[in-house]
Amino acid sequence: MTISRRTLGNTLYEVSEIGFGAWAIGDAWGDLVPEAQARETLHAAMDAGMNFIDTADVYGGGRSEKLIGSVLRERKDRIYVATKMGRWPHWEDTYESMEKAARDALARLGVECLDLVQLHCIPTETLMAGRVFENLEKLKGQGLIRHYGASIETIDEGLFCIRNSSAVTLQVIFNLFRQRVVRDLLQAAAANKVGVIARVPLASGLLTGKYTRTHVFNDKDHRHFNANGEMFNVGETFAGVPFEKGVAYSGKLAGILADEAPEATLAQKALRWILDHDAVSTVIPGAKSPQQALENAEASGLAPLAPATHEKLAEYYWKEIDAEVRGVY
Numbered sequence: 076m077t078i079s080r081r082t083l084g085n086t087l088y089e090v091s092e093i094g095f096g097a098w099a100i101g102d103a104w105g106d107l108v109p110e111a112q113a114r115e116t117l118h119a120a121m122d123a124g125m126n127f128i129d130t131a132d133v134y135g136g137g138r139s140e141k142l143i144g145s146v147l148r149e150r151k152d153r154i155y156v157a158t159k160m161g162r163w164p165h166w167e168d169t170y171e172s173m174e175k176a177a178r179d180a181l182a183r184l185g186v187e188c189l190d191l192v193q194l195h196c197i198p199t200e201t202l203m204a205g206r207v208f209e210n211l212e213k214l215k216g217q218g219l220i221r222h223y224g225a226s227i228e229t230i231d232e233g234l235f236c237i238r239n240s241s242a243v244t245l246q247v248i249f250n251l252f253r254q255r256v257v258r259d260l261l262q263a264a265a266a267n268k269v270g271v272i273a274r275v276p277l278a279s280g281l282l283t284g285k286y287t288r289t290h291v292f293n294d295k296d297h298r299h300f301n302a303n304g305e306m307f308n309v310g311e312t313f314a315g316v317p318f319e320k321g322v323a324y325s326g327k328l329a330g331i332l333a334d335e336a337p338e339a340t341l342a343q344k345a346l347r348w349i350l351d352h353d354a355v356s357t358v359i360p361g362a363k364s365p366q367q368a369l370e371n372a373e374a375s376g377l378a379p380l381a382p383a384t385h386e387k388l389a390e391y392y393w394k395e396i397d398a399e400v401r402g403v404y
């Protein structure tokens with residue numbers, strides 16, 4: 076299988092347009108993904124052509140980065156790893172704190188320089204104070220990181236980074252339940268050569284169409300304990316739509332997509348929809364098994380959706396879904 080590649084923002088990285096989101100393999104989403112399965116999943120993803128992995132220091136308290144590091148040591152291919160800092164307890168926007176976060180990530184990943192460090196949804200006021208960007212420049216100067224970007228919660232934060240920083244990437248929640256990004260952010264990102272990394276592309280699994288209204292998630296799964304934003308931004312769980320409504324929306328979207336690539340799954344078509352936006356550098360679905368990783372990788376080989384399908388999906392979103400999206404956006 077081959078996965079098409081795209082340039083990541085204004086870097087020289089040619090990354091697979093489907094990358095690997097490594098939250099679920101690091102952290103407990105209910106039952107912990109066993110180490111052997113996590114490693115097998117990463118290898119399967121890379122064998123399928125994924126050369127971009129997104130992780131964070133806090134995923135599993137370092138477990139995700141360590142797993143990735145151990146797998147990197149077994150591979151000869153060039154894999155780009157994007158990590159994040161900003162949510163580890165006691166992290167601050169001082170240089171000392173940020174240097175420590177970078178050095179800890181280097182040790183866990185077992186690399187000499189971090190390919191891409193993203194600010195991890197830090198408070199808006201800290202982002203806009205600007206000290207973080209001065210410190211990231213300094214980390215670059217010290218040779219600890221190659222590039223930096225920001226994972227953000229709101230479109231306004233994204234526009235701020237585009238206008239006021241040298242961030243090369245923006246990581247945003249972008250999927251069929253989050254179409255304001257198309258209207259309000261993509262053009263500005265593309266015009267400034269800022270690469271867009273699309274996170275939560277399957278709305279935490281809802282956009283696979285496999286969940287029914289009565290499904291009960293394990294109480295250690297954020298889809299149980301954060302379903303309504305009880306612990307962190309509700310947008311990170313089901314992209315902010317109420318679960319039962321999301322199940323209904325997925326069914327309706329599957330109907331709109333029925334004539335597209337009949338052999339493809341809803342998950343693949345949902346990923347293809349994101350890829351049809353040129354401003355996107357890479358989409359990073361989480362996967363917990365080799366099968367999921369391979370299914371997601373195959374979305375790259377699908378033909379673009381028909382323009383009429385795009386129109387219908389936009390129409391449905393603005394009519395039915397937009398007003399139901401909760402949380403900062």
Ligand SMILES: NC(=O)c1ccc[n+]([C@@H]2O[C@H](COP(=O)([O-])OP(=O)(O)OC[C@H]3O[C@@H](n4cnc5c(N)ncnc54)[C@H](OP(=O)(O)O)[C@@H]3O)[C@@H](O)[C@H]2O)c1
Binds near residue numbers: 098273
């Ligand atoms: N603040 C931030 O910066 C932030 C926040 C959230 C996520 N992220 C990043 O974005 C990545 C992706 O987001 P996400 O993992 O939260 O959500 P997601 O990609 O929308 O959904 C991932 C989940 O969907 C299910 N799934 C994936 N592929 C599937 C397939 N082919 N068939 C059936 N089910 C499938 C799996 O869970 P089940 O099998 O259990 O359903 C998987 O854990 C994360 O891994 C992380 O790297 C960043």
